[in-house]
């Protein structure tokens with residue numbers, strides 16, 4: 145049994161991980177001598193780190209997401225050499241040392257699928273070195289595939305939520321959303337979720353969910369429009385798709401790139417879509433393009449600033465859910481205002497909604 149040095153990521157541990165030792169013992173992964181109660185087939189492989197060249201094995205348990213990452217090249221070689229199937233096939237593939245890796249994949253691709261997969265894997269790893277394989281794969285998914293995937297992801301992300309498409313608030317959101325997405329490749333669907341948490345999120349393919357908590361926290365239709373304008377950019381620019389692909393791990397992502405779409409492959413990733421964070425760059429891109437969408441729709445931009453500013457200054461034990469995925473730092477607020485000054489001013493018509501009336505209709 146070979147032990148290798150890793151960084152261990154687990155709920156409750158520092159976000160940069162903790163040094164630990166790991167091994168594969170009797171067909172299971174063990175960390176610090178303790179067996180991880182997760183089947184090897186449920187462990188995903190992904191590349192991450194600053195240059196996207198760091199190998200991660202990850203899995204989910206009740207408490208949340210766990211991952212290990214070898215500390216250096218020699219630990220990585222030890223890990224790859226020690227990994228039993230089904231992990232070994234993928235890991236050896238990642239090293240282009242694949243002569244014996246032709247095991248049936250978890251998605252039933254079989255030997256033929258693997259033969260097709262290997263060149264993709266090799267290309268993928270090359271691309272990954274310089275850019276980001278998730279973005280690369282996301283770029284190779286057609287809109288039709290994305291919509292199919294989105295439908296599955298939407299079902300999983302909203303399981304247990306109380307959704308509706310009717311009512312004064314949902315009608316207003318659909319109308320404002322339509323103004324902001326005129327000419328888009330996506331046919332958007334707008335939902336209101338009966339949930340007091342202040343949150344909204346978008347799913348690949350054009351599903352947007354707005355909580356009643358957000359509707360109640362807004363003082364004007366323009367504030368809601370600001371959030372929607374930002375959220376739809378995560379769809380338009382395929383940020384949520386990239387995020388989803390990235391979280392799936394390399395194996396499922398490549399199956400997806402080959403046109404395989406199944407609900408099983410999404411694991412619990414889609415269920416956590418509303419909690420997935422974007423990088424600061426993507427957030428800032430969504431802010432900028434969101435402002436342009438507001439301009440195009442002739443909607444005043446100040447609602448976007450005032451809403452996030454309001455959330456930021458809100459006192460309370462827990463920050464609003466929207467802020468956990470959209471940190472409204474002073475820098476972001478300043479950047480938003482600078483973007484507005486940069487783009488604007490533009491002629492705007494007040495949105496034809498008395499938001500007090502819309503909110504009162506919910507009660």
Ligand SMILES: [Zn+2]
Nearest residue numbers: 422427430470
């Ligand atoms: Zn965002």
